[in-house]
Amino acid sequence: MMQRQQLLYKGKAKSVYDTEDNDFLILHFRDDTSALDGKRIEQLARKGVVNNRFNAFIMQKLDEAGIETHFEKQLSSDEVLVKRLEMIPVECVVRNFAAGSIVRRLGLEEGQPLTPPTFELFYKDDALGDPMVNESLAITLDWATQEQLDTMKAISLQVNDVLKALFDKGDLILVDFKLEFGVFHNRIVLGDEFSPDGCRIWDKATKKKLDKDRFRQSLGDVIEGYEEVAARIGVPLD
Numbered sequence: 001m002m003q004r005q006q007l008l009y010k011g012k013a014k015s016v017y018d019t020e021d022n023d024f025l026i027l028h029f030r031d032d033t034s035a036l037d038g039k040r041i042e043q044l045a046r047k048g049v050v051n052n053r054f055n056a057f058i059m060q061k062l063d064e065a066g067i068e069t070h071f072e073k074q075l076s077s078d079e080v081l082v083k084r085l086e087m088i089p090v091e092c093v094v095r096n097f098a099a100g101s102i103v104r105r106l107g108l109e110e111g112q113p114l115t116p117p118t119f120e121l122f123y124k125d126d127a128l129g130d131p132m133v134n135e136s137l138a139i140t141l142d143w144a145t146q147e148q149l150d151t152m153k154a155i156s157l158q159v160n161d162v163l164k165a166l167f168d169k170g171d172l173i174l175v176d177f178k179l180e181f182g183v184f185h186n187r188i189v190l191g192d193e194f195s196p197d198g199c200r201i202w203d204k205a206t207k208k209k210l211d212k213d214r215f216r217q218s219l220g221d222v223i224e225g226y227e228e229v230a231a232r233i234g235v236p237l238d
Contacts, residue, residue: 002026002081013197022084029078035216048078050226050237051195056080057235058163058194065162067155069190070182085182085191088144091122091130092156095176096164099200111207117160119153151188152181167201170232172210175200196226
């Protein structure tokens with residue numbers, strides 16, 4: 001089994017380690033939880049384990065749907081082996097319902113259906129507050145090519161179709177989510193993670209928030225919300 005070597009990067013919730021194989025990295029999911037672009041950080045017990053297992057489950061579902069991801073295998077309760085990607089510094093956000101920044105930007109009512117779903121790009125830079133950008137900027141500033149952006153959009157919408165159906169079976173609404181992509185051997189591959197940290201999930205009947213908004217909005221029972229989502233869609237947490 002591959003072992004951790006040098007720490008390459010410590011993010012807000014995950015640490016990235018080198019391995020003996022140049023094509024692979026190890027991600028360690030920590031219990032750190034952040035908001036306000038990293039300005040508020042707390043430790044939440046079980047978070048690393050829950051998000052690691054949640055992410056592994058989702059990545060395997062996407063793989064079954066023919067979507068290539070960086071996920072290779074789960075190594076432990078809070079570690080995963082992934083492909084080493086050259087990350088594209090642009091986040092892709094898909095929205096099925098209005099929530100978060102789009103409500104503030106456009107004065108929309110929270111929960112307003114967005115049909116068809118919207119697709120937005122944001123530049124990954126905490127110091128700048130991850131500003132919204134467009135394809136023209138991404139191309140001009142050499143963050144991505146038009147072909148890469150087209151592929152990222154197509155995959156993001158395919159992910160949306162797969163996961164909306166999955167969450168719907170658990171009587172849940174996939175409100176929105178963010179994805180990150182990178183290049184692996186000249187291919188665009190889905191990277192980073194998919195967990196309640198990077199999406200919004202509501203109970204279908206009550207609209208109860210079961211995602212990171214419980215932390216952002218100080219609603220309490222953050223990890224309990226994550227575990228409820230996991231249980232409803234069949235994520236093995238034991």
